[in-house]
Amino acid sequence: MNNYFIEIGNKSIQKNGQEVCGDVFMSRKLQEEGRSVAVLSDGLGSGIKANVLATMTASMALNFTVENQPIERCAQSIRNTLPVDNDRKINYSTFTILDIEYDGETTILEYGNPQFLVFRNINPLELNDTRESSVSELEISHFKAQKEDRIILFSDGVSQSGMGRADMPFGWDWDDLKDFISHQIKNDPQISAKRLSDIIVNRAFLNDSLKAKDDITCSVIYFRDPRNLIICTGPPYKMDRDKSMVKTLSDFNGAKIICGGTTAQIVSRELDKEIEVDIFSGDGDLPPVSEIEGFDLVTEGILTLGRVSDWLENKNTSKIDYKGPAGKIIELFFKNDIINFLVGTRINEAHQDPALPVELEIRRNVVKKIAKILDEKYLKEVHIQYI
Amino acid sequence: MTEEIKYKVKICTGTLCHVMGGAELPALEDHLPENLKSKVIVKGMVCENYCNETDLKPPFVLINEELMQEASIEKIIQFIQNCE
Numbered sequence: 001m002n003n004y005f006i007e008i009g010n011k012s013i014q015k016n017g018q019e020v021c022g023d024v025f026m027s028r029k030l031q032e033e034g035r036s037v038a039v040l041s042d043g044l045g046s047g048i049k050a051n052v053l054a055t056m057t058a059s060m061a062l063n064f065t066v067e068n069q070p071i072e073r074c075a076q077s078i079r080n081t082l083p084v085d086n087d088r089k090i091n092y093s094t095f096t097i098l099d100i101e102y103d104g105e106t107t108i109l110e111y112g113n114p115q116f117l118v119f120r121n122i123n124p125l126e127l128n129d130t131r132e133s134s135v136s137e138l139e140i141s142h143f144k145a146q147k148e149d150r151i152i153l154f155s156d157g158v159s160q161s162g163m164g165r166a167d168m169p170f171g172w173d174w175d176d177l178k179d180f181i182s183h184q185i186k187n188d189p190q191i192s193a194k195r196l197s198d199i200i201v202n203r204a205f206l207n208d209s210l211k212a213k214d215d216i217t218c219s220v221i222y223f224r225d226p227r228n229l230i231i232c233t234g235p236p237y238k239m240d241r242d243k244s245m246v247k248t249l250s251d252f253n254g255a256k257i258i259c260g261g262t263t264a265q266i267v268s269r270e271l272d273k274e275i276e277v278d279i280f281s282g283d284g285d286l287p288p289v290s291e292i293e294g295f296d297l298v299t300e301g302i303l304t305l306g307r308v309s310d311w312l313e314n315k316n317t318s319k320i321d322y323k324g325p326a327g328k329i330i331e332l333f334f335k336n337d338i339i340n341f342l343v344g345t346r347i348n349e350a351h352q353d354p355a356l357p358v359e360l361e362i363r364r365n366v367v368k369k370i371a372k373i374l375d376e377k378y379l380k381e382v383h384i385q386y387i
Numbered sequence: 388m389t390e391e392i393k394y395k396v397k398i399c400t401g402t403l404c405h406v407m408g409g410a411e412l413p414a415l416e417d418h419l420p421e422n423l424k425s426k427v428i429v430k431g432m433v434c435e436n437y438c439n440e441t442d443l444k445p446p447f448v449l450i451n452e453e454l455m456q457e458a459s460i461e462k463i464i465q466f467i468q469n470c471e
Contacts, residue, residue, distance in 0.1 A: 261401040261434030268433075277400055277431030279413045287400040287410070288431055302402055350403050350438040358406050 009193030022050025023217035157216035162207030228254030234344030260301030283324030401434025409446030
């Protein structure tokens with residue numbers, strides 16, 4: 001049986017002038033049943049009202065689907081529940097429901113949203129196994145996903161972005177949109193779901209000249225092998241464990257990051273490999289990155305990790321500077337699914353001097369915080385090992 | 388261009404050196420006087436733990452393997468000028 005890792009990425013921008021987005025995306029992993037359910041809903045209008053409609057729709061659709069209730073019943077219940085808009089005297093929200101089994105068997109229900117796309121490698125798939133349901137305007141599609149497939153959902157804010165512009169009078173041309181996505185995947189065949197949804201939404205936002213005419217949302221579901229990353233930070237508590245730390249690192253199959261000068265020294269010494277420091281690669285606030293052959297990234301420790309933690313928690317992911325040391329770590333986090341922390345717990349005495357101009361946190365605490373954010377906010381599988 | 392590099396300045400990029408002023412040091416190249424421009428090369432190095440020796444103060448710089456503590460751009464230039 002082929003089991004895939006399913007990476008889900010989503011990005012929304014609200015209509016210009018609104019406080020919240022009227023598109024809502026929700027997903028849930030049902031580990032025991034081996035399936036994932038996701039819903040994208042676009043509420044009528046924009047702002048709070050739309051957000052309420054979409055949130056109700058998405059959560060009901062999600063729960064009905066999780067409970068394997070027939071879709072007709074679900075649609076009926078949503079219709080009966082949604083509050084009626086005072087101005088327009090109607091209640092309405094569109095939705096797309098995805099029901100994905102971990103062997104790739106996928107069911108997609110669409111009601112009113114722009115047609116979803118499936119990309120196999122760089123080409124959109126033509127799905128002909130689509131049928132109308134007894135509920136009008138509801139379309140049900142089935143297909144068997146293969147490894148490296150991507151399902152892409154949009155709200156109409158994407159397809160209608162740029163509408164009225166001389167060069168795109170009817171919005172983002174459907175074929176141009178497909179070409180745009182093909183091009184992104186061609187450029188970076190392993191592009192993460194999160195990054196791809198960011199790029200598509202940002203482009204739609206640009207089509208609207210940075211003033212979104214409607215809520216813009218794109219969700220990407222990416223089927224692939226899980227990717228592993230190890231991030232090693234800090235020297236081991238006891239020096240005689242240096243060797244085993246380095247062995248764990250070199251035996252590891254996946255991406256590798258070293259955070260910390262002393263840690264890098266240990267690795268360099270044990271593996272007898274040179275450290276090259278690129279002095280101009282810092283970003284002003286953070287010390288520069290270095291290179292050790294066989295490692296994806298070598299950075300300074302506590303300052304960089306502190307920044308990573310801060311950005312992951314507070315910063316809009318599309319505003320992160322992915323060229324700086326902290327951004328490079330975050331990008332590697334996003335590209336991988338299983339994040340392993342290998343944390344040396346020796347305390348650097350020199351960092352405890354109260355006369356320092358900044359407060360240097362204890363490594364263990366920062367790592368714990370990052371791990372919690374990665375787990376809860378970015379749904380990564382996180383393991384921490386202390387040495 | 389043909390002149391030989393006489394001075395190799397290695398700046399510590401460790402945490403402590405960075406917060407104690409080392410962050411400014413990579414700009415050294417821009418501040419070099421004309422007579423030194425082609426003779427000095429600026430590089431980075433990983434923390435060598437000089438900061439854990441209690442009597443030394445960061446930021447640290449190695450100039451041709453000679454250790455300078457509490458380094459600043461002025462101090463480095465002064466040091467090299469004295470060697471000239």
